[in-house]
Amino acid sequence: QVQLVESGGGLVQAGDSLRLSCAASGRTSSSYAMGWFRQAPGKEREFVAAISWSGGSKYYADSVKARFTISRSNAKNTMYLQMNSLQPEDTAVYYCAARYGTTSSVDGRYDYWGQGTQVTVSS
Secondary structure (H helix, E strand, O other): OEEEEEEOOEEEEOOOOEEEEEEEEEOOOOOEEEEEEEEOOOOOOEEEEEEOOOOOOEEEOOOOOOOEEEEEEOOOOEEEEEEOOOOHHHOEEEEEEEEEOOOOOOHHHOOEEOOOEEEEEEO
């Protein structure tokens, strides 16, 4: 199993940047893909970005493609989400997730989830 802990959320103004981190522990010796999802109040959880074990494959939701960057350090067992040019519509609880195997944009295919970190963007 993999345990995940997010950090780095907070309250920022529109146009600001934030970097989220997701620290993994447990069975991290096996190859696992990771992803970021978010859920805004009253909305369903949605895909944000995903990254393969090697970091060579990255996928983004269209809404964040030009502004967010996903990365990971397997040496540190940590995944990151650099978020630039944040907008009020980015306000949500951000969750990191992991699954053994290939990347996916489907939340149901992820086996392990963090507790979430709140990102609030004021206008």
